[in-house]
Amino acid sequence: xxxxxxxxxxSIKEYSDSLGLIASLSxxxxxxxxxxxxxxxxxxxxxxxFDAINASRGDIAFDAVKNGIGIGIKTFVLAGKSKxxxxx
Numbered sequence: 001x002x003x004x005x006x007x008x009x010x011s012i013k014e015y016s017d018s019l020g021l022i023a024s025l026s027x028x029x030x031x032x033x034x035x036x037x038x039x040x041x042x043x044x045x046x047x048x049x050f051d052a053i054n055a056s057r058g059d060i061a062f063d064a065v066k067n068g069i070g071i072g073i074k075t076f077v078l079a080g081k082s083k084x085x086x087x088x
Contacts, residue, residue, distance in 0.1 A: 003071065007050055015049035039075040046073050 004012060022045065023035035030036060040056070043063045047054040052066040062070030 003066075011049050011051075015045060018045045018049060037075065039073075042075050043073050046071075 023037050026036040043056040052064040056063040063073040064071040
């Protein structure tokens with residue numbers, strides 16, 4: 001089952017709205033028209049919106065824990081047909 005299908009509409013909206021707001025601020029730091037979202041911001045927004053435990057600073061394969069399930073939050077740059085995953 002999809003994670004989002006188990007979450008409230010309010011939580012999903014908070015997550016989407018928060019990502020949009022943070023991405024819109026990226027123009028303050030860059031001249032690019034393409035929004036930049038730092039991976040730590042994405043992880044923190046996810047945990048806040050879905051009331052998950054933030055495990056991103058640990059040396060483990062997942063970034064968040066919700067109801068005993070580890071969740072990996074992937075951030076990447078999409079350029080054409082290929083993508084560049086975060087390297088940090």
